[in-house]
């Protein structure tokens with residue numbers, strides 16, 4: 001009998017995985033499979049030796065999305081698979097969700113190919129209420145800033161932020177700052193093999209303009225949460241649309257749907273994470289999510 005071998009893909013800055021994912025190594029080893037953390041852009045790795053590679057702590061892909069997707073294509077057995085990663089690493093998927101009737105944060109999209117003038121960028125920014133400027137391809141709240149239209153200085157910084165991203169060839173999103181993020185926070189619903197396993201509440205992250213940062217991701221404050229039936233409904237709809245878009249029958253091995261509340265309390269999708277979501281397993285209260293994830297990985301290997 002040959003031993004099953006599983007690779008957990010990570011980035012070079014976290015060769016032993018993110019602290020959230022690290023317990024998977026022991027959980028999988030306990031299930032009798034050889035498990036290794038492997039750096040996705042390490043040229044010396046032979047990906048064909050793994051029965052299954054699971055994308056986990058690949059936090060550094062966003063400035064190199066093309067390389068990341070090209071790598072994903074070379075891995076014989078990858079979860080979530082390359083087509084899913086392609087669809088999910090560009091937040092343009094929010095438009096698709098919206099068209100399919102899933103509530104999302106209202107968003108203005110700026111395309112670098114349109115070569116918008118500063119003035120044109122300015123006219124697309126909201127006149128009332130704080131707003132957010134962020135790149136369409138990003139992770140870990142990098143390059144994400146919060147601005148106030150009433151302040152000329154803040155508006156100027158927002159324009160500079162958007163123009164810098166566009167000049168770098170990156171598409172930009174402008175959204176109203178959802179104020180409930182400051183009070184009730186963001187709710188992340190964690191799914192393993194299509195089943196809701198637990199939910200977490202994440203506190204607000206953005207206080208002001210974008211800041212230069214060497215960090216891979218912004219430090220986040222989390223706690224366990226209980227999802228409401230309305231939240232579960234929106235999250236499941238979002239996942240069903242995603243499944244339809246990328247084809248395939250099986251539920252996603254892992255998924256996290258992040259929701260915020262609109263002014264009237266409706267849950268809206270802020271992000272659907274099918275690439276490298278932290279599953280916040282240590283915030284699930286029990287080991288149930290970890291066990292379910294390890295079992296699902298072994299079943300697919």
Ligand SMILES: Nc1ncnc2c1ncn2[C@@H]1O[C@H](COP(=O)(O)OP(=O)(O)O)[C@@H](O)[C@H]1O
Pocket residue numbers: 105132138139140141142144175176177178179181186203204205206258270271
């Ligand atoms: N429109 C918004 N309103 C309030 N907070 C936001 C908004 N957009 C982003 N944020 C904050 O920035 C963080 C990162 O944004 P997000 O869209 O989740 O991108 P990513 O996690 O991929 O960087 C969110 O967790 C939230 O705290």
Ligand SMILES: [Mg+2]
Pocket residue numbers: 140141258271
């Ligand atoms: Mg997020």
